[in-house]
Amino acid sequence: MPKRVPPSIEGSGASIEAYRDGPLAPYLAAKRLRDLTHAPDALPAAGSQEVVFAPWLLQDVSDYRYALQRWFTCVEVGGFLVVTVPHAFLYDRRAQLPSRWRPTQKRLYTPASLLAEVEEALMPNSYRVRWLGDEDAGYDYALGSDTPPVGQQDIALVLERIPEPVWTLRADKLPSEPAPGPIFEAVRTRIEAGASAGPVATILLLKLDHLGDFIMSLPAIRAVRGHFPAAYITLAVGTWNETLAIETGLADKVVPFDAFSRNPVEEGHPDVAARAEAFAALFSDSYDLAIDLRTFTDTRPLLARVNATHRAGIGSRALWPCLDIALPIDTDAERLGYAETADIGPWEFKTGDMCQREAGSIRYRTDGVRGPHYALVWGPYRWLEPGDYVFRPNVQLNFAKDGTLAYDVVVDQRELAAGKFDVWRADIAFRVQQPGAFEFRLWSIEGEPLLDFDFSGGRLFRRGVPSDLHQSESQLLLVELVALRLDAMRRAGSE
């Protein structure tokens, strides 16, 4: 703790007699009273005084917290600290320093500012305020501000020292268990700063997919040129896009490289990752920045082989640690069209004697007999509001045997969808126009053998308006993120 210097001030010369007839009179009549007027630094012993009187001293003390604490310490429990200070609006008659009449004065006072200093200096619940007010007895309000005021012109404050309660205002420390340490790193205080970077002079852009993809990337490539006008940009494209890439004039150098086949339908899908060695050999230079502008992540293994200070792409860093700058957007735009999802477990469905309830599923194994039409599974009777829904039942079917399995969706006895399962897992779409209880049922079909199946519930979606990001928008967002991050790093590096 820094050493506190006791206030060393001149006595104010204020006379206790001036307060004998006013509201302070009952307090100043005490027998054990220390008037600090003439010797403010000579304090009596702690808790020794019935009253400590500090008239017109506080305004000259720099460390008002310490002064108030020291004066208050001298007061016995049940005793009083009486403080007076000149009133800013009566004595100084101004709202800011310097004081008109006393150049030694450190602060101007109102009742509120005096009380604020007390609240700052003394422990809450060590005192009670017994009197606070303006003392203006005999004050001549007719005098001009250039004339020294006449009459009383103080603020007076009386604090009673009280026995402190056993409780405090601080929140009780809550009982707590030891916090768990992380699994993958030591418990420590991390000190992290933003990374810094130098200017970007060389850039490699990967745009290795097909013609339409390349055209959709043009706004992003143009944005790269706009953000880094002086950089030397190398653009890697499929051979089918080389001419067009040169014609755009956006890159300083265009290098053809076929990571994909020109026509995947006719020529098949090559293993892009297997082309990484050839790619690394062709792009062996060092770059300040490399950006993979393909939305799908199958070309990230190529990007990972680029010797670049910064590598940027769409995807998560958890999956692609090579990305220094990653735009973690969800490229499954279809999923963004689902407003709500609910997983419904098999235990929410009922079943008949034909099926067996196993842990986690409802199972049917055929005896090959062609049976009547009857329900095998039904439920879960969840309430649905109007809207468009998709139910994706989780049904494992054994198509090695002949047979069929039918389903339907019913809401409050109204059939909204029905059909048979085929080799593709069914997404069953239905529209609810009247709210009601949702029921999904599995049926046998009369005269047809049943397929073996395992049913383990399903997922119910409510469909909304999709929030598709266009391919060109995703890539532009990536480029803007790169520019933002590198700008921040450059600022950190240059200041």
Next chain:
Amino acid sequence: MKPIVVSPFANSDIRDWPLDHYRRLIELLSEARPEAIHVIGSPSQTMRARDLVRSFDPARIVNDCGRLAWPALEALVRRAGCVIGNNSGMAHLAAFAGVPTICIFGGAHRRGEWRPIGPKVAVLSRALACSPCGFHTAAACPFGVACLDQIDPATVLQVACGLLAGRTPGLPATM
């Protein structure tokens, strides 16, 4: 001499470094550094600020909590030599303004998502498995907000002295 600004209060106590830690930090700072230290905050945080500054000389530790109108507060932050705060608006303001900033970041939120951004920012956080928890109040935490409680004032002092000397911590952000 540019002041040091301490902004000890966030809008939620789950993001507040303990007041005793701030008190100790101010004590250490006032011993180690010659600058005035201004405590800032909103009018509703005044009582806690008074508790914080009580034991210090007001000539060195200035209680500006609740006293400054927004223009004056913003000007104070912008001319500070260093701003020390929680994951809160003042840390973001200082960082954005390019002022050397220490953000004492609790574990309730993901620091990669919510940390202050700027050229001279140091983010201090505690590596604990329970983070991020997403709790909104300290009372909800079964571990006594260990993610903040375990950050040592001496460590914050060390980083502050470095920032005031023109050094940003060497560790890059891991987000």
